[in-house]
Amino acid sequence: MKRLPPQPCERINRKQRLSFKWHGRWYSGFAGDTLASAMLVNDVTPVARSFKYGRRRGIMAAGVEEPNALVTLESGSHHHTPNVRATDAELYEEMQVQAASGVPSLEHDIRAWLKPLHRFMSAGFYYKTFKAPKNWWPWYEKGLRRFSGFSAAPSEPDAEHYDHQYHHADIAVVGAGPAGMAAALAAAQGGARVILLDERPAPGGEMVSDCATDQQARQWFEATRQALETQANVSILTRTTAYALHDYNLLLALERRQDHLALKARNPQHSRQRSHRIRARQVILATGSHERPLLFANNDLSGIMLASAVRRYLHEYAVLCGDEVVIAGNNDSIYVLASELLNAGVRPVVVDSRDSSLDTAALQQRGAVVRTNHAIIEAVGSSRVTAVRIAEIRQTGNRWDIVSLKETLPCNLVALSGGFSPVVHLDCHTGSRPVFSGEFQAFMPACDRPNRFVAGSVNAHPDWAGCRDDGMHAAASALAALALTPSSPAEKPRRKSLGTGPFLYLSHKPDKVFLDMQNDVKASDIAQAIAENYRSIEHIKRYTALGFGTDQGKTGNVNGIAVASAVTGIPMEQIGTTTFRPMYTPVTMGALAGEETGLLYDPQRFTPMQHSHVQAGAQFEVVGQWMRPWYFPQGDEDLHTAVARECQAARQSLAMMDASTLGKIDIQGPDARELLARVYTNAWAKLAPGKCRYGLMCDENGMIIDDGVTACVSDTHFIMTTTTGGAARVYAHLERWHQTEWPELRVCFTSVTDHWSTTAVVGPKARRLMEKICSDIDFSVEAFPFMDWREGTVLGVPARVMRISFSGELSYEINVQANYGRYIWDQVHEIGQAWNITPYGTESMHVLRAEKGYIIVGQDTDGSITPHDAGMGWAVARNKPYPFIGLRSLSRSDTARADRKQLVGLLTADPDTVLPEGCQLVRHPEDSAMLGHVTSSYHSPTLQRSIAMAVVRNGFALQGETIYARPVSGETLPVLIRDTNFYDAGKEQLDGER
Amino acid sequence: MNYSWLGVLKAGLGGNQSWTPAWPDQEPREGYDVVIIGGGGHGLATAYYLARDFPGKKVAVLEKGYIGGGNTGRNTTIVRSNYLWDEAADLYEHALKLWEDLSEELDYNVMFSQRGVYNLGHSLQDMRDIERRVNANQLNGIDAEVVSTTELKQRIPIMETGAHTRYPVLGASFQPRGGVARHDAVAWGFARAAAARGVDIIQNCEVHALDIEAGRIRGLDTSRGYIRAGQVGSVAAGHSSVIAAMAGLRLPLESHPLQAFVSEPMKPVLHTVVMSNGVHGYVSQSDKGDLVIGAGIDSYSGYSQRGSPHLIDHAAAAILQLFPVFSRAKINRQWGGIVDVCPDACPIISPTPVEGLYFNCGWGTGGFKATPGSGHVFAHTIGQDSPHPLALPFHLDRFTTGALIDEHGAAGVAH
Amino acid sequence: MFLITCPYCGEAREEQEFSYAGEALIKRAPLDSSDAEWGDYLFNRNNTKGPTLEQWQHTLGCRKLFMVERNNVTNDILAIKTFESLRSDS
Incomplete structure (x- = not known):
């Protein structure tokens, strides 16, 4: 190939020379070149090996439709880019290029050595073979995978974003x-x-x-x-x-x-x-x-290109792709190329499959040779095309026949135009x-x-x-x-005609006629698929892999349909196409993800106290989108030691927890109370202002979906708290029921999760601390009993203080406007030093609540647990005037069974053994039939032993009996079933130090 | 004709001219003992096992388009049986055992590749669920293990297991016998084997109406005429509700678009199957070299076979959380299927109030892996006119009694 | 990914701003219904192919629920109705 003198519209910049490295050798091109044009000018061939037969391939197209020229850029580096089409990759300085194919190398491909075996590798041969003996398949597969893929996958993190x-x-x-x-x-x-x-x-x-x-x-x-x-x-x-x-x-x-x-x-x-x-x-x-190539034997040889590509290389890149040229086609566009090649000093032979009436005298006078009613039937060459054999042809009905073999034309470039898709x-x-x-x-x-x-x-x-x-x-x-007017009128133009002739398939050596270059699908494969009754075009595609490549059959699919039509006699319009799906051309995974990488994959939510937690050295747990303190290790404490210390502080002195992540929904309106009664299983009629109540929420299927404490501000105003993970779901749940089922209820909801922050002060000394930081609330047991809340001023900040407890200890939750959250947290921490106040995280929270047998929705329940199953039948008010969501479901035959899986407490025989959470339970040591599983399990620092909660089939009736835990690792262990309240059944701790 | 190396050699020597139809296209007869609606993997498997185990019955499969053109050819081909609940685990394990001999059984290489399946955990609750599920699997005789992050990194070095991701990997469950299979081959293999046992496979035959008299099925009106039927089994996946409506029935199903996509083929880089419910993406590498990636279902119902592009973006982002090195790999093609989702994420394999009419549906996003098992138990349910013991828990009755088998409520398992 | 015009906000917005909330006009079964009637209400759906009436919520907007008539094969939106309009009709 050679670079022509400057062309009138060329898009290369001859002043800027660029070098690129192909398989260890440096070459050069100009700015404005594509990698393909630079490779062509440097006579780089082959550029690829085909997928199945390892055939040598060259550049066929000049754009995105290219099936062959896949390369790897910047191999092995942080810029490693797999499967790049050379035809639309712009050349840049010091581009490092390697072929994307060839096993073991582009020069020597085993698949090409296996040429005598290729005839046994026709469409679908792998479905018929490699299947016996059956345990050999993994080895076969390993061997086959060795030949799979084009470029290696990137091995290094992406340098770019x-x-x-x-x-x-x-x-x-x-x-x-x-x-x-x-x-x-x-x-x-x-x-x-x-x-x-x-x-x-x-x-x-x-x-x-x-x-x-x-x-x-x-x-x-x-x-x-x-x-x-x-x-x-x-x-x-x-x-x-x-x-x-x-x-x-x-x-x-x-x-x-x-x-x-x-x-x-x-x-x-x-x-x-x-x-x-x-x-x-x-x-x-x-x-x-996209232009289509023509179908003839060995039409995949290097040097056989689309006519439009030859034209683009000529005009845009000043590259002449060959100087001994055969142009073949079935439409008038081939004569345009012929004329332009003549301008460039090349005398092409034009092979037109039509009986063209076009006047080509001028072209012939300039030196072109024109053959009408002719077609190429075979290309000759090994590493690239050296000649083509042409024949006179004739169409009868839908069938094409060779009338007579005419001549062999030596050439180093074949430009094809089989029409345009x-x-x-x-x-x-x-x-x-x-x-x-x-x-x-x-x-x-x-x-x-x-x-x-x-x-x-x-x-x-x-x-x-x-x-x-x-x-x-x-x-x-x-x-x-758009109801706009064009500045000048526009008529629908009449189409000019290229006089495109019908598809031409001669069925001459069909096992050498390539349709899908990338996947090595040949005309014979289509014929075989049809013979095997894979007749639907989708079956043909899937059975032969036609159009499955990275080019998605842009040049090959329609020719494949034409061959199927020729073989079956079914017109192309009835055969139809396969489905065109995104992506039009392949799209980088990183570009799909965009900025959603690393930590930006999903928003992280923090409470206002986050910086204090980080300063205190907290370890964090991911809870939905929230980052919650998990535990606060001191020095080199591990989880176990830190939790023991934190729990001890809560039980014996004073501890604090950030409860800000709990969902909070402000519910207002004359029917707010009625709404609560309908969405919670328990009764709400008598909850007075200043009081709080625990609520249990079911879906209409009767299964627990959430729980939390709701405070009554006034008869028309309540604050609902939800679980951390359930906040958004519960909010939408309330809205859906209100707006679709109960629009007559005068009530509205506002999510206020982020408006409030909550510092929980927990432990026997909690009252001491509260009295020190808040003077306008009477904290005496009599004046401020459990499950009450008060409005007051804490450390100068307006606050709602709730006396509720998720630990069994005296506990106050200080709710303040979120911007004061960190101030309150820090002040409480400082003032609480008098009682050695200890911050704790979710892990200690879990231990403390498990000691009391309080459930965590989503951990102790799993969408198959009713309030009764959870041992919370006390929270089900069946006689409310309006049935709550889920009530009817509770009395279905299966849901009402007495022997369902039920939530119970478990004690291991060995107090030091902590059962793994998730561990399955069986009735007898050798059983494999499962009764249930461990939902929560901890070492209780307070009780100095392990405790666990579990759901067990018929568990309530089995209380006092021994069943067995069969963990994944370790031995089968006897466990005693009991109730879930392991600590302070008499609630003596609840009022703390008076 | 049996498929063998010898056959391939012989045919090859003869220029591959001697191949005969894998299954013949049949004109519908006047009537059949059993008509299966739906020529996907499950329907064809049902027909095959009916023909094999109930040889007296004349069976036809009606397919409105081309066989295997629905979800069979549109899924990410993952096969595993590590389900939590006994009922589901038993059914899927039954299927997995059939998978292990399927190429031999069908004389067709379905390329069942037992490269193992990992389900990742990203939170403490995920890890509890993994422990629970692995423990249950082991007691149910299903291979399963809990894998630590360190171990995971050794086995899959390209996986990001560090703390620098939004949802760090805390561990995984692993089922070594799980893997992938060649989806089209499953449909074709069952079709060929069924046809060899006398089943009529009728493509381009759409059912327009069911003929029901006195509560009993009598036949079907189709685009290719009326077909008499003693029994009818509907295996129409996303279109099950459409068939049910022809019988005046409503099913507990919603059809949703489900999308998947593949990368360009690359050299082998991932040798197992990785699934994550936490970041919602799953990936394996096909024998051709493409990364095969599943996205989530669209939240809205629909029959459009295409979903919303943001789900594709999100799935790509999820995969990059796990495998940042894939950032410069390119996605070649995406597609969508229509999945029929049941409220408890478990299938329906059941007789109906109409005598002689049976449904096999509700597989949601997880049907492919059950293909042979589903076909087998459904064939027996129809053939004996009584639910196969493994199918019994998947009876429609459960939506009346409340005995749901809540696979998605329990345990973070992607399908 | 289609566009939905929220009847309250009055603007065509991306589907991602909204949440699908199931088939519309499902009548809640009474407390004294049989297990079968209750199960039918709770789980069974028409799941029609073609034009369907469904509920959507403008989650990232006004949070109102309304009804969308959508051809679920083509994703063409045929009509948008509020629940209020339903009540004033009857």
Whole structure:
């Protein structure tokens, strides 16, 4: 190959030479080259090996449809990029490139050595083999996997980052070829806010080649490009591929912001790639079309390319892909290329499968050779094409026959045009099916979803002027849909015809005719699949892997359908296509995730006291989105020691806990009390202002979903607390029932979880401390009994103080406006030093409550536990005027059974043995039938022994009996069933020191 | 024709001209003893086991499109049996045992690859649930172990097990016998084996109405005419409610879109299956080299076979939490299926109030792994007109009595 | 991912702002219903394919629940109704 002298519209910068390394050797190209154009100019071939047979492959296309040229960039580094298409990777300085295929190497591929065996590796052979003896499959699989995949996966963390950007647009135009440019400009001039996207580095699309030879095209292109740049209401995003179009015109597009820059030149502050999410009121798809190759034996040889690719390399990169050229095709576009090659000094042979009436005398005069009613039947060559054999052909009905073998044409480049497939992908992402057109020999976009238009080559316009006019027409339609008027009227243009001939499949050596280059699917595989009754195009795809590659069959699928049609005799329109799904081209995982990586994966919630906890050296536990202090180790204490110390402080002196994460819902209105009665299982009629009550909440299925304490502020005002994890769910639960079932209840809810912070002061000395920090509340047992709350001023801050307890000890929860939370916490901690106040976290909280047998919803219950199962039948008021949510479910035959799994206490025979939580329980030591499992289990520092809670089938009746725990590791242990209240059954601790 | 190396050699020498249909396309007959609605894996398996175990019965499978075109061909192919509750564990373990011999049984390589399945824990509660489930599995005779973070890092070095993620991995359960299989091959293998035993497989045949007289099924109106049927088994997954409505029945099901996606093929990098409910993503690497990743179901019901893109983004983010090295890998293709979700995340394998009409549905996101077991117990339920013992707990009655088998309420298990 | 126009906020917003809240117009069974009737109310759903009437909540907005008639095959939204409108109709 050679680089031609400067071409009129070339996009390379000859002043800037770039070097790149391919398999250990340095090569050079120019700025503006793609990796593929630079490889072509350097005669790098093969660039890849095929997936199944290890065949040598070269570059076939010049864009995203390329099936062969997959490479790995920056292998093994933090910039390791797998499976990059050389044809749309822009060259940058010191690019490190390796082939993505070849086992063990690109030069020597075992799969190619196995050539004599290839005939036994036809479609689906692995379904029929490797299955016996059955225990050999793991070894077979290991061997097969050795050949799988293209690039190695990255092994190092990504050096770069990604982000998302959101847009709203009146009109989004996908593709900045002549149709897209014209549409975007007309739309903008009509007053719409426009986004124009194009996957290439600059607008123009296929028109760049037209500009090289057509003065009028060049003038229009330049004028339009400038007008677009100056139009304030157009955003142009280049290097941006629209990869999915979802319902209601949500367009997703990937912008490659830095991939074209040398590693050294990349700005670490900038994202590598950005996923744009564009909500457009109207979408115009000007996505163009992909050329199809032709079907003949050995059509996969290196040096066989798409005609449009040869044209692009010529005009955009000044690369002549060969100097002995055969152009073959079934449409008029081949003559354009022939003429342009003649301009470049090459005399091509044109092989036209049609009986063309086109006047080619001028071309022939200039030195081209033209053969009509001819086709290539076979290519010759080993590492690359050296000749093609052509034959005269004839079509009878749907069938093609070789009339006579004509000649062998030596060549080093074959340019193919088997017609054009509109890029219908985006149009199909929302469920539309493309429609086959005999006139254009193509599957056309249905474009049957609202607020969507197609224009240009995707709409079968073959020429730039037709595309331009079609774009303007689409813009006028989109503007009309927005009730805007175009600045100039636009007529629907008539399509020019390329005279595309019918699909040509000769069934000559079908086991050498490649359809899907990447997956090595051949015409014979399609025929075999059909013979085996895999006749649906989806079955053909799945059985042969047609279109399963990283190119998703952009060049091969429609040819595959044509072969299936030829084999079955079923017309192509009846066979149809497989489903087009996102992604149009592959999208980096990092770009999908955007900024949701590392700690930003999900928001972290902290209480206002967080900094004090961190300073105190707390270890944290993840509870939903919350980070809660788990325990507060001192020195080198472990969990066990710290918890023992913390619990002891709570039981014997004074401790404190941050209870701010509990959900809090402010409930107000004349019917607030009635609402509580309906959503909680227990009674609420008599709860007076100043009082609190524990509530148990079920779903309509009768299972416990939440619990918590609710305080009565007034007859029309209550504050509900929920579990930390249940807050959002309970809030929505209340709203749903209120708004859909009980709209007559005059009540409203506000989530106030974040408005209040809660410091719990716990222990026998709690009253001492409270008296010191709050003077306007009487803390005496008589004046402020258990389950009461008072409004007062704590340390100068307005507060609601609740005397409730989750530990069995005297305990006050100080609720203040959240901004004072840390102040109160710190002050309590300092003033409490007089009693050696000890902060504790969730672990000690769990131990203290388990000693009292208090449940934790979600730990001791699991969605299959009723209030009765939890031993809390006392909290079920069956005779409320309006039945609470779940009541009816409790009396169903299974739910009402007496021998359900029930929550009980367990004691191990050995007091030092702490059962693992989750441990299963059986009736007799050898049993495997499970009675239940351990839900909570701790060493109780207070009782100096282990305690556990468990759900056990018929557990209430089994109290006093010994059953057995059979943990995953360790021996079977006898355990005694008892009630769950392990500590202070007489509630003597509850009032603390008087 | 038996499939073997010898057959492949012979055919290859003859230019692969001698292959015959894996299953013939049949015109519907006038009537059948049993008609199965739905030519997915479960339906075809049902037909196969009916033909194998009840050889006198004439059986047909009606498929409105092409066989295996529904959820069978749209899932992430994970197979495991480490369910919490006895009833579910027994059913899935029954299936897993059938999987282990399936390639042999069907004379079709379904590529069942027992590469093990990890379920990760990210919170203390997750770890309690893992302990509980592994313990239950072991007592139920199902292989399962609890794996520490250190051990996990040794086995899967590319996994991020440090504390620098939002939801650090605290450990995992592991089922060594779990793995993946080639989903299409399961449908095709069952179809071929069923056809060999006389089952008629009728594609492009959509059921329009059920003919019910005096509370008993008599036949079906289809796009290919009326077909008489002694018994009808509906195995229509996401469309089960549509079939039920033809019988005037309502089922405890909601159909939801479920999405999955695959990366471009890369060299082997992940040799097992990793599932995380905590960050909601699951991933394995296919024998072709793609990373196969499952996302969550859309919260809304629907029959659109496409879900919302933010779920794809979120699943990608979840996988990057676990495997940051995949950041520069590229996603090639995404798709959606329609899953029928039951309130207790367990299937329905049951007779109905209509005599002779049976339903097998409600598998939600977890049906693929049960394919042979589901087909087997459903075949026996139909064949003997009485629920197979393993199917009994999955009777529709449970929604009346309240005896739900709450798999998702209990234990953080993704399906 | 579709757009829903909240009848209270009056704007078309992303589906992600809303929460799906099940089929609409499910009538709560009375306390004296049989186990079968109760089970039918509690679990059975029409699960219709095509146009369906469903409940959505504007969770990240006004938090009001309302009804959406949606073709669940195409995701086309056919109508949006408030519960108030239902009551004034009857």
